[in-house]
Amino acid sequence: MVVKMAKDKIVVNYRFREKLNKVSGGKHHNYCYQCSACVAVCPAARFSKKFNPRKILLKALLGMEEELLGQDSPIWLCTNCYSCYERCPQDVRPIEVIVALKNMAVEKGTAPANLAKLSDNIAKTGMSVTISSAVHRKREQLGLPPLKTIPIDELQTILEDKEVTSTDETVDK
């Protein structure tokens, strides 16, 4: 992304930033002063030209919703390693801003299809890994005790209520 600071008039989409502020972890994007410390320690940036946490923060500061929440958004390349959070001198917690953006993309319906596949199990069964008969067999072979009961009803009860979810804040576009 090129931001032509001198020639072009810069339009900041504050409505998008207000939306981001309301999502858990989103508010810290305001603290970013574009120093690039996050880029220096980011493994995804080291191995791919497509990912740059400073540029993601810059887009957030400018409110570039389409680029951040569109189908081709680079946010999904984040390795979730927390190096940026560790290094950031401004407590931006860049990974948490990226998680906030991911939550917004899910809400918008633009998250990658396999995200649901990777996380559906938890709300359905209480566990992220499928509990197949092979699992029980493997545990038995190793002489491990049977699995503890998983309180799925309890989990579903605390998850079902939508009104407390902060990502529910939708602003008409």
Next chain:
Amino acid sequence: MQKESRGTIMKVVPFWGCMMPLKYPQMELALRNTLPLLGVELADIDGFTCCPDPIYFKARDKMKWLVTAARNLAVAEETGHMLITMCSGCISTLKEAQFLLNEDPALKDEVNKRLKKVNREYKGKVIIKHAVEMIRDDLGLEAVKKSIKKPLEGINVAIHYGCHLLKPSQVMHVDDADYPNILEDFITAIGANPIEHYEKVLCCGKGCMDDELPLDMTEAIFVSIEKSGADCMGLICPTCFSSFDLGQIMISRKRGKNYNIPVIYLFQLLGLAQGLTVEQVGLHTHRIKADKVLEKINGSVKV
């Protein structure tokens, strides 16, 4: 195992999570067989769900992630014992959830409103530690040394820290994120040599939603370890384990390169040093066979 135990020094509640009991039960086996030898009693309880996973579930809805984590914390809190985790994903979620809830009382109230529906409450008192952290801080490495029957002399272990045990340090409070030594000290205590390699703190790449990027990262780590002269990798995270054990098969298939580096969970190494068998620590279940390093271990053993 109990008959060989040193007697209980501390009772803790284990949080097994999903990856260990369901995907890599050999890790659970290693923990159940090694920790009692250090004087740790594992008081299993009903009531836990997935931590939940700090990557995909959190990416979908952070509030639901937080509420699920807070429920697990509340369940543990009711026991009055320390909660220990052995998985880097679980420790990441549970410590971050605790950090966020303690940092923001309004958020804690909001979460507790949900928990009230199932008669639970998160008060903020539960102590959460990773097993290696508990060993260092509550038992002391002397307890590890005392449990050793066959020190792994001459075994060079390339440590892979993984990301979530250490970072962010203001949340995890485990060690220096750039120059850690908690795992080196552990390896030294069991008689082996921690081997330096330049990608020791690089991420394994598993959390990245791309086909090639994670492989590039794991391969960079293999190249680094290959040059280090290590006999095996030593790690503590089941997700990293998947990147490296299955990952070597993937890299062999996709890129035609064979690294053949045995990937060993630190508690499996501890068990071998405590005189447990390969089967008792579940090392026979790994895809990358550890025969060479086991030969070296058996050769170096002074019975």
